[in-house]
Amino acid sequence: MELICIGLSHRTAPLTVRERLALPESRQADVLQRLAQAPVEALWVSTCNRVEVYLFAPNAAMARQRALTELQGLGGVEALEHLYEHQGEAALVHLFRVACSLDSMVLGEAQILGQVKEAFERGQGAGAVRGELMRACAAAFSCAKRVRTETAIGRAATSMAAAAVQLASKVFDGLAGKTVLVVGAGEMGELAARHLKQAGASKLYVTNRTLSRAEALAAEVGGQARPFEELLGLVAAADVVVCSTASQVPLFTRDNVGALGRGRRGRPLFMVDLAVPRDIDPAVGTLDWVHAYDVDDIQKFVADNAAARAEEAQKAGVLVAQEVARFVKERALREGTPVLARLRQRAEAIARSEVERTLGALGDGLNDKQRKSIEAMGRAIVNKLLHEPTARLRAVGPEGEGNRLAGAAAELFGLLEEEVGTAAAAPSVMAAPVQVATGGK
Amino acid sequence: MSHTLVSLACHAYGIAAVVYLAYLVRQSEALATAGRVLVGGGLALHGVALFELLGVQSGRPVGLAQGFSALAFLLLAIFLFLDVRYRRPVIGAFLTPLALAALLPGLLMEGGQAPLPPGVRQPLLPLHITLALMGLAAFAVAAGVGVMYVLMERQVKAKRFGLLFSRLPSLEFLDTLNRRLVVWGFLALSVTLATGAFFVGTAPGPWTVDGKTLATLVAWAVFAALLVARSVAGWRGRRVAFLTMAGFCLVMVSFLASYDVSSPSEAALRMP
Numbered sequence: 001m002e003l004i005c006i007g008l009s010h011r012t013a014p015l016t017v018r019e020r021l022a023l024p025e026s027r028q029a030d031v032l033q034r035l036a037q038a039p040v041e042a043l044w045v046s047t048c049n050r051v052e053v054y055l056f057a058p059n060a061a062m063a064r065q066r067a068l069t070e071l072q073g074l075g076g077v078e079a080l081e082h083l084y085e086h087q088g089e090a091a092l093v094h095l096f097r098v099a100c101s102l103d104s105m106v107l108g109e110a111q112i113l114g115q116v117k118e119a120f121e122r123g124q125g126a127g128a129v130r131g132e133l134m135r136a137c138a139a140a141f142s143c144a145k146r147v148r149t150e151t152a153i154g155r156a157a158t159s160m161a162a163a164a165v166q167l168a169s170k171v172f173d174g175l176a177g178k179t180v181l182v183v184g185a186g187e188m189g190e191l192a193a194r195h196l197k198q199a200g201a202s203k204l205y206v207t208n209r210t211l212s213r214a215e216a217l218a219a220e221v222g223g224q225a226r227p228f229e230e231l232l233g234l235v236a237a238a239d240v241v242v243c244s245t246a247s248q249v250p251l252f253t254r255d256n257v258g259a260l261g262r263g264r265r266g267r268p269l270f271m272v273d274l275a276v277p278r279d280i281d282p283a284v285g286t287l288d289w290v291h292a293y294d295v296d297d298i299q300k301f302v303a304d305n306a307a308a309r310a311e312e313a314q315k316a317g318v319l320v321a322q323e324v325a326r327f328v329k330e331r332a333l334r335e336g337t338p339v340l341a342r343l344r345q346r347a348e349a350i351a352r353s354e355v356e357r358t359l360g361a362l363g364d365g366l367n368d369k370q371r372k373s374i375e376a377m378g379r380a381i382v383n384k385l386l387h388e389p390t391a392r393l394r395a396v397g398p399e400g401e402g403n404r405l406a407g408a409a410a411e412l413f414g415l416l417e418e419e420v421g422t423a424a425a426a427p428s429v430m431a432a433p434v435q436v437a438t439g440g441k
Numbered sequence: 442m443s444h445t446l447v448s449l450a451c452h453a454y455g456i457a458a459v460v461y462l463a464y465l466v467r468q469s470e471a472l473a474t475a476g477r478v479l480v481g482g483g484l485a486l487h488g489v490a491l492f493e494l495l496g497v498q499s500g501r502p503v504g505l506a507q508g509f510s511a512l513a514f515l516l517l518a519i520f521l522f523l524d525v526r527y528r529r530p531v532i533g534a535f536l537t538p539l540a541l542a543a544l545l546p547g548l549l550m551e552g553g554q555a556p557l558p559p560g561v562r563q564p565l566l567p568l569h570i571t572l573a574l575m576g577l578a579a580f581a582v583a584a585g586v587g588v589m590y591v592l593m594e595r596q597v598k599a600k601r602f603g604l605l606f607s608r609l610p611s612l613e614f615l616d617t618l619n620r621r622l623v624v625w626g627f628l629a630l631s632v633t634l635a636t637g638a639f640f641v642g643t644a645p646g647p648w649t650v651d652g653k654t655l656a657t658l659v660a661w662a663v664f665a666a667l668l669v670a671r672s673v674a675g676w677r678g679r680r681v682a683f684l685t686m687a688g689f690c691l692v693m694v695s696f697l698a699s700y701d702v703s704s705p706s707e708a709a710l711r712m713p
Contacts, residue, residue, distance in 0.1 A: 169611060170593075170597055170606065170611055171597060171612050172611055172612075173610070173611045173613040173617070264675075266674075266675035266676060266678070267675065268613070285598075288678070289678070291598065293600065297600045300600060300602060301602045
């Protein structure tokens, strides 16, 4: 059983490619069900900056092929050129780094953890995340928590929304007296609304396809909720527009925004698109009075400001390494124990049968004390013989050597064949020593 | 005496220009303060020298060199006011070199005063010249701010988040500052034109349109059109910045046409 990760992110793929892979939640469940056919487990992480598939499978090559087919089906052949892959411990490290926001566009931003948790819950709901992947995710979440409390990365970092506000300050001399429109009342919209209000925006409108969500957010941040039908009218009145809807087609095109130009009399409009797929057609930015930025532009912007967070990221990286090592060790122990237990069982069974045979051959001439002595000798031989291998297996820990030794023990003592037979009868994927032998890394 | 003072002021401006350019690269409050003190000190020395010199010349600069010197003085005075008022020292990185550039031709060029039409009422002349120079300085600062706007807009549009992007003030600030400066410059230019017309009206003989008058009238028309377009049609941003630069060039032509560059005079050699 091996963990693999295949995906693309803001580091490897342009927005146009990421857009194509951004699946609505309803379709994610279908993909998950296709990918996670037992014993394979699958996790589909999709944010505006990344689309990643994590697979825990006995046959990595086959699972990989299946994931590639899915990704190609969604994003075309071009998507394959931008993919990265991690396998074994590297995949685990990547999962941890993503959850800890060390691979984020805005280093240390808090949103990604929530997004991975959502992906995890969706996976659980679809029955695609069950055993080992569930444990890996749980460990990644607790690592993220540790990183957040033990380093200053969260404090130093800003979210995409905060970066958007910073960008707005290059167009406007502060947001006082400005009208701000937040389109989409999701998590990103909420963050944007908070930052904009904090930055002193005088008027804040929130609009959302479901008005009740807009109302809830508006009430929370002190803005006004408006029906989605008024969208263009609201843009006409706004100075800053931040959108983050799940719309599959752009809400704003050069035509419908351009038509507002006359009424604005040259008043500049700053638009930030935090959505993937994009809510603002790139052509909108060619209007003279519009300054439109999408997630990739923001990435470019924050990348230039990232130096300050680099040190904290380094500390966080050390924590991630520690946590991954701990997880791997625990897993190896979990997986290694059956080998030891089975070895002991086998040895004890042999000892028992030999003792019985000896006792049978000696007949009734033995008294109880002698009988007990022979039984104790059998147990003692087993204990003494197995003491050293047990201690060694436990001592070498989870790293490559541990797995190798456990695998070797399983093979030497003929535990493999026995287990394959048992596993076929009752498939207990995680506990099968065969996986220990092939290495769970 | 005045020569020494201006020379000292010149050095102060030069160092200030370097300090402000350093501020552009490395924003530090100490650099901003140093720049402010240097420009302030330079202005004080320069002001004393100008006062002394113009006092003996019945209130008007004689020769191109003095004209440029007075222009640089006013330009930096406006800058210092803006710096104290808005606390955007980065503007200094653009304006102090511009002021130095205005001072340097004065060191190299020599030019005599164009002959005044006979009968011009002398008491109004210093007011006319001072306002003309103030208008010119305001337009020079507005043009400098316009250059900053164009540079910044280019960064914002092209999404280049480099040094200029992080250091320059917001587009809105630059545009508003441009508008204010153009309004003040336009008022000064209007009064200059009015007093000029008054001189022409009181002078005997037929009135002929010379290059200076033409350039001034065209510049006035450009700025008038710009202000109308701003308030009526909502023009702003890059278009306005370019128009400001064009208008400034016209006013500059009018300024240069006020001096007879071909005939060096004794007065021109007296001052850098």
